[in-house]
Amino acid sequence: DETFPEDEGAAAPSVSGVYFICPLTGAVVRKDKKEKHLREAVQAYFSVDPVAASIMEIHTFNKDREKVRAGVETMAKYLDNIYLHPEEEKYRKIKLQNKVFQERINCLEGIHRFFQAIGFETQTLPVPGQGKKIQTGSTEEYYVLREDMLTRLEDLKGYKEQLLNSEPLRAQLDRQLCVFKPSPEAARFELPNDFYNLTAEEIKREQRLRTEAVEKASMLRTKAMREKEEQREMRKYNYTLLRVRFPDGYILQGTFYARESLSALYSFVREALRDDWLPFELLGPGGLKLTDENLAFNECGLVPSALLTLAWDTAVMADIQASREEQPASALKPELLSRAQTLS
Known part of the structure; x- marks a missing residue:
């Protein structure tokens, strides 16, 4: 059997680590494997429900909640326009180089998969003539809604609601x-x-500081100072x-x-x-x-x-x-x- 040198902390840990339960697979995974497992689980879910999977991706893996909110609300407006004005072709085309699209939507992980899942296709289209500024024959990339989706407007409305009301996937802490x-x-x-x-290096440093803290504790300190220090300790x-x-x-x-x-x-x-x-x-x-x-x-x-x-x-x-x-x-x-x- 492998033996270890006797030292402080050589005793078997009370638990082997912190674990989480994946909300999609039910698998129990260690904390450092949680993100990777969630990504793999969402990826696998694309074969079950690509719309739901892309929405999970948008809400779970984009950490800036404000950016997610802005992007999702903009996307909802695009879908609202199509739903309310299905006869208007202009609402079914979204220019990828559009400033709003670039700033609010293009930056979100999962958003392009959402477009594809709900019936948009990328197309290269000629730029409509706007005076002499536009070169003849110039083209731009667009997302264009497939024609068959016009018969499924209620589905589009449902996808919009799903996108707006979803929350990030959260793995549950395993007790x-x-x-x-x-x-x-x-x-x-x-x-x-x-x-x-803390990182492993910080923990070693913390253990060293803890022994020094015993001497420090004997110093006269006010109750407020002690409480402030304790609170700082707790946040670690x-x-x-x-x-x-x-x-x-x-x-x-x-x-x-x-x-x-x-x-x-x-x-x-x-x-x-x-x-x-x-x-x-x-x-x-x-x-x-x-x-x-x-x-x-x-x-x-x-x-x-x-x-x-x-x-x-x-x-x-x-x-x-x-x-x-x-x-x-x-x-x-x-x-x-x-x-x-x-x-x-």
């Missing part, structure tokens, strides 16, 4: 739900680099690995965005319960009650990892015990318990 058996190692986290909003993280310890010692683990709200964690825990109606509250490190579900994890200091404690509503639990019905050994769903791992 990587894990259940662990009771362990004294519950508060020990080894995080892979994916969890940090994109993700957080959270563990919730149940009264019986079992631990539920999941991956979250650092800026997600506590309500996401409450929902995550509720979905893992055998009886999801049971009222509970979560306590942060130090026993602090986390009752405001609108607060983000980074606002509560629960990044890049934290161990929380679940506490049942005492009155409800007393009623359940008084009913003398036999209670299950654990509050977690049996299918989760059957996959419980040992924390190493």
